[in-house]
Amino acid sequence: MKKILLAIAGVCxxxxxxxxxHFSAGYQNTSTKDGDDRIPFNGIYAGGGYDFxxxxxxxxxxxxxxxxxxxxxxxxxxxDSSKPVDVITTSKTKWKEHAIDIPVRVGYGYDITPxxxxxxxxxxxxxxxxxxxxxxxxxxxxxKTRDITYDYYDKDAENANLKHFDVKLGxxxxxxxxxxxxxxxxxxxxxxxxxxxEGGDPxxxxxxxxxxxxxFL
Numbered sequence: 001m002k003k004i005l006l007a008i009a010g011v012c013x014x015x016x017x018x019x020x021x022h023f024s025a026g027y028q029n030t031s032t033k034d035g036d037d038r039i040p041f042n043g044i045y046a047g048g049g050y051d052f053x054x055x056x057x058x059x060x061x062x063x064x065x066x067x068x069x070x071x072x073x074x075x076x077x078x079x080d081s082s083k084p085v086d087v088i089t090t091s092k093t094k095w096k097e098h099a100i101d102i103p104v105r106v107g108y109g110y111d112i113t114p115x116x117x118x119x120x121x122x123x124x125x126x127x128x129x130x131x132x133x134x135x136x137x138x139x140x141x142x143x144k145t146r147d148i149t150y151d152y153y154d155k156d157a158e159n160a161n162l163k164h165f166d167v168k169l170g171x172x173x174x175x176x177x178x179x180x181x182x183x184x185x186x187x188x189x190x191x192x193x194x195x196x197x198e199g200g201d202p203x204x205x206x207x208x209x210x211x212x213x214x215x216f217l
Contacts, residue, residue, distance in 0.1 A: 026211015
């Protein structure tokens with residue numbers, strides 16, 4: 001990780017003096033699989049970065065740092081009609097994740113009008129997980145029968161089975177409007193199997209994101 005950060009700093013110093021900072025926020029959908037079951041997290045992200053022009057190539061290097069939050073929620077109800085009175089069993093599961101994302105993108109843009117510039121970008125995202133817990137509650141006819149919380153980063157717990165660190169690779173497109181406003185969307189594929197338990201299927205976390213940014217000139 002130290003070598004990666006030093007390499008990023010070296011490229012930034014080699015860039016021209018042109019640099020723009022920006023603040024971004026938006027929606028993201030993270031998905032993974034547990035066996036055949038798809039697990040979608042709906043969430044948000046917010047943070048900032050810099051755009052460094054790389055010489056006169058037209059390429060722009062954009063490192064940044066973002067906070068992201070995701071929530072997976074599922075509710076299921078089963079009715080047992082085999083008894084004189086129907087018995088309804090309900091299960092509710094919520095899985096929350098907090099993380100820090102460090103994207104390092106390379107982009108190229110083209111001015112289509114004096115006030116609009118389209119661009120595309122690609123590159124890796126280094127993901128550091130901060131928090132990953134789920135809570136499952138089961139009720140039978142409204143009476144709670146089970147309430148279990150799993151901490152997937154607790155190495156002292158039997159259910160600790162996720163890695164903190166991930167590397168994603170992705171691309172996206174966007175448009176800058178009136179020099180100060182940016183709209184962008186992209187998709188990142190998780191390259192690391194974050195499942196850290198014995199046996200079981202690999203778990204790769206992929207992310208679709210769309211957001212808005214304000215560019216400080």
